Amino acid sequence: MASFIIEGGHRLNGTIVPQGAKNEVLQIICATLLTPEKVTVENVPDILDVNNLISLLIRMGVSVSQTGEGRFTFQADNINMNYLESDEFLKSCSSLRGSVMLMGPLLARFGKTLIAKPGGDKIGRRRLDTHFSGLQKLGAKFEQNEGRQTYSLTAKRLKGCSMLLDEASVTGTANIIMAAVLAEGKTTIYNAACEPYLQQLCKMLNRMGAKISGIASNLITIEGVEALGGCNHRVLPDMIEVGSFIGMAAMTKSEITIKDVSFENLGIIPESFKRLGIYFEQKGDDIYIPSQDSYQIESFIDGSIMTISDAPWPGLTPDLLSVMLVTAVQAKGSVLIHQKMFESRLFFVDKLIDMGAQIILCDPHRAVVIGHNQQFKLRARTMSSPDIRAGIALLIAAMSAEGTSRIDNIEQIDRGYQNLEQRLCNIGAKITRS
Numbered sequence: 001m002a003s004f005i006i007e008g009g010h011r012l013n014g015t016i017v018p019q020g021a022k023n024e025v026l027q028i029i030c031a032t033l034l035t036p037e038k039v040t041v042e043n044v045p046d047i048l049d050v051n052n053l054i055s056l057l058i059r060m061g062v063s064v065s066q067t068g069e070g071r072f073t074f075q076a077d078n079i080n081m082n083y084l085e086s087d088e089f090l091k092s093c094s095s096l097r098g099s100v101m102l103m104g105p106l107l108a109r110f111g112k113t114l115i116a117k118p119g120g121d122k123i124g125r126r127r128l129d130t131h132f133s134g135l136q137k138l139g140a141k142f143e144q145n146e147g148r149q150t151y152s153l154t155a156k157r158l159k160g161c162s163m164l165l166d167e168a169s170v171t172g173t174a175n176i177i178m179a180a181v182l183a184e185g186k187t188t189i190y191n192a193a194c195e196p197y198l199q200q201l202c203k204m205l206n207r208m209g210a211k212i213s214g215i216a217s218n219l220i221t222i223e224g225v226e227a228l229g230g231c232n233h234r235v236l237p238d239m240i241e242v243g244s245f246i247g248m249a250a251m252t253k254s255e256i257t258i259k260d261v262s263f264e265n266l267g268i269i270p271e272s273f274k275r276l277g278i279y280f281e282q283k284g285d286d287i288y289i290p291s292q293d294s295y296q297i298e299s300f301i302d303g304s305i306m307t308i309s310d311a312p313w314p315g316l317t318p319d320l321l322s323v324m325l326v327t328a329v330q331a332k333g334s335v336l337i338h339q340k341m342f343e344s345r346l347f348f349v350d351k352l353i354d355m356g357a358q359i360i361l362c363d364p365h366r367a368v369v370i371g372h373n374q375q376f377k378l379r380a381r382t383m384s385s386p387d388i389r390a391g392i393a394l395l396i397a398a399m400s401a402e403g404t405s406r407i408d409n410i411e412q413i414d415r416g417y418q419n420l421e422q423r424l425c426n427i428g429a430k431i432t433r434s
Helices: 022-034 048-060 087-094 097-110 129-137 170-180 196-207 239-251 269-275 318-328 349-354 388-400 420-425
Strands: 003-007 013-016 038-042 063-068 071-075 112-116 141-145 150-154 162-164 186-190 211-213 219-223 231-234 255-258 281-283 286-289 306-309 334-338 359-363 366-370 382-384 404-408 431-433
Touching (some): 003 388, 022 071, 022 097, 022 196, 048 087, 097 112, 097 170, 239 269, 239 318, 239 388, 269 306, 318 349, 349 359
Parallel strands (some): 013 255, 038 231, 382 404
Antiparallel strands (some): 003 404, 003 431, 038 071, 112 150, 141 150, 211 219, 255 286, 359 366
């Protein structure tokens, strides 16, 4: 188990470029299974979850070649269907959350899929009902094997239909869209997720020959086609990493520029950090954050305490609430962080409290942060990363703390952040890997 050793108290200065978006590229890589032709994907981040998914596709029979930094070609023209029923395949699926998005493409193109209960972050229940319900409405037969902990779906030919999703699940919407593009007839999906990464998936599928309309709305219409072809696709910058760098700059009183952020696709994220009092400037497609000795949390117009909560897009992504919570620790004022989606994601705050943060954990979904206004430094501690987003929040806390901290289990951070310690050290951080 690897660790980060972080010498706190160092200000950052310079330019940093966000990696390709993890949440987009996992969908995009799965979508390459929809065609036997070559698909080229650019700006692929070198992170654990993505690398594990690529390795899984190679074992499935997909021809994968890296043709440049972050540039890969995929050709799924010789899939080993026997491997998809092996214990090795199922074990790989069980340790990789992104594997759930293999279901839609495999079902649509090959008429069957078998998948194990997927793993990933330990942040609470992450049900798959929306995936299975949508695929069943397209005509798939669903079976669950409790003993083997597997799910299977079969269909001779999927048929389009109208459906109303019970929740705006991003991965659920992606799975259903990828299945529906090869279904017979017309499919309409209401209450569909509409995150920029899902928009990217739809645009890529259309370049492959799909007929998807309503992109960026919660009502998606798909006219099924017989087959899809190859295409080129470039992955967006990772909005979660952009937000992480904004919070990091504020907590360490640093002056940094975040390059090429695709500002138009950040949605409410910049405004949410402004609510914490963080000043920044948009310069073209870059974000410039000057050094700030203090930042003050806004109140609502009636004077009540600011509440920051997650919501389906265009609301605030839940993946940034851990970062916003830790950033508020050194703000002036108080804020209620309301994590609605996952009931275990705030449990890492006990580690921040141990460092000296003033946080009241109200229940599994809500925490009140009373900011120090940079009057007290956090204390260095030895900690362990429970998930990707809590891991980056703990790293931000350690970078602002007095003394040397240690974060164990950083494989969790590696799942979502590419070569993070080196990129941060290049702009002034003191982080080593052990």
